[in-house]
Amino acid sequence: MGPAREVDRLVDAYDDVTVRDLAWLLFSPDLLRASHAGAPLATPFESEPERAATLAWLAALDRDPAPLHGRARNPKLTRLGFYAESLLEYFLTHGPAAGLVAANVPLRHQRRTIGECDFLLHTARGARLHWELAVKFYLHIGDGSCAQARLSDYVGPNLQDRFDLKHMRLLTHQLALSSRAEFASLGFEGPWEAQLYIKGRLFYHDDHDACVRPAPELGDAHLRGWWLTASEWSAQASQGETGTSAAARAWVVQPRLAWLASRRLAVADADALLAHSAAIHERLQDAASPTMVAAYARGENGTWIEQSRGFIVPDDWPDRAREFALTTI
Known part of the structure; x- marks a missing residue:
């Protein structure tokens, strides 16, 4: 069974739309390849028992999704990134795996906000992790050849975003926040291991991109669509x-x-x-x-x-x- 079908099979176990979105966020494949990501990739589960417990927890949540709706169906959450953050925060707060320490921790320098750490969490094995979440949807734009794609060939639909630029921002700025002096002064006991939590879907030009070799940074199992x-x-x-x-x-x-x-x-x-x-x-x-x-x-x-x-x-x-x-x- 291919990765897309496996994700669909997991998601289809649930009827509630919001629970399905949370299951997708937890179980869909990473966009990046671990060996080329430039930083460790996050995983929601440290063990198979945690994964099994999460599936059972989602099934119970599907039977009574009102608590999740109360957090994630906020009319003010009009941006997809905020919605995804609310889902992951709910899992870390109430789920059976890693536990939330803090979310959206602001860092300030001379009264100016220089960034926010998306999630600080601890695991059953004692790891203290800093996750930066990104959920991205990029379209591949090529020249019609079968050449090796570059990460810069994956662009946002409204041409305001590009995968290589987002990747670099994550590595050089967002993941580095928990190692800054400003963070140390906040009192969160560390050290913290920074990890990328990056999900989404990449869209290829229908049959025109049939022979394109995806950029080497991309995971083989990344979800695909067409344009x-x-x-x-x-x-x-x-x-x-x-x-x-x-x-x-x-x-x-x-x-x-x-x-x-x-x-x-x-x-x-x-x-x-x-x-x-x-x-x-x-x-x-x-x-x-x-x-x-x-x-x-x-x-x-x-x-x-x-x-x-x-x-x-x-x-x-x-x-x-x-x-x-x-x-x-």
């Missing part, structure tokens, strides 16, 4: 969905806070889902900004099950993305 330009999306729509009847397939725009775990949609929503799917196809033919969509298929029991995810980008986006990937910052 198409608006014109390519329109062309595929006009050709029809080969191999799947229109009555059994639908498209949904994924709001940002639904970018983590795969989703299931209720049978009762089927008619509205199909009608909205047709409108999505038409609207995204003139996409003004990158938009994540997901394809859903009707399962045997009538439930709609997510099959794939991708971005529809404006036709001029690839040229702008290539320029951004080559920009020295």
Whole structure:
């Protein structure tokens, strides 16, 4: 079973959307390869018994998710990063594995905030860890060849972020916070081992990137999606969905806070889902900004099950993305 299917299998054990997102955050593969990450990679579990206990804890939480909702479904948490932080903080506070010491610890120098340590935690074996969390969604932009990709070829959909820049920031600034003199003065007994907790999904240009060799820093098991330009999306729509009847397939725009775990949609929503799917196809033919969509298929029991995810980008986006990937910052 491949890594994506294994994650989907774990996530599908839970019905509640927020519990599914937490399970995804705990069990999805790291984006980076341990040997090329530049720092130790975090793991939520020190042992197989902790992993098994976490699965049982998630099952109980799925039966009564109200406490998790009270923490993670805060209307003020409109940014995906804040939402992911709230999920991980809940696990460290209430879960059966590592325990939370402090979260979002600010460091100040001459009354100026120079950064925040995302999580300080202790483990059953006595380790004291500093985790920096990053949940990232980047699109690969290449030249159409089968060349080895660079980390700078993975860019944020709105071209405000790039994987190589984020990686360097994590290594040189965020992970170093717990070793600064300003941190030592806060009174947290150490020493602290800084680790990267980096999850997400990388999107490749549909069949155009079939032979691309991912950047060496990336983990072999990283989760993948696809992207198409608006014109390519329109062309595929006009050709029809080969191999799947229109009555059994639908498209949904994924709001940002639904970018983590795969989703299931209720049978009762089927008619509205199909009608909205047709409108999505038409609207995204003139996409003004990158938009994540997901394809859903009707399962045997009538439930709609997510099959794939991708971005529809404006036709001029690839040229702008290539320029951004080559920009020295």
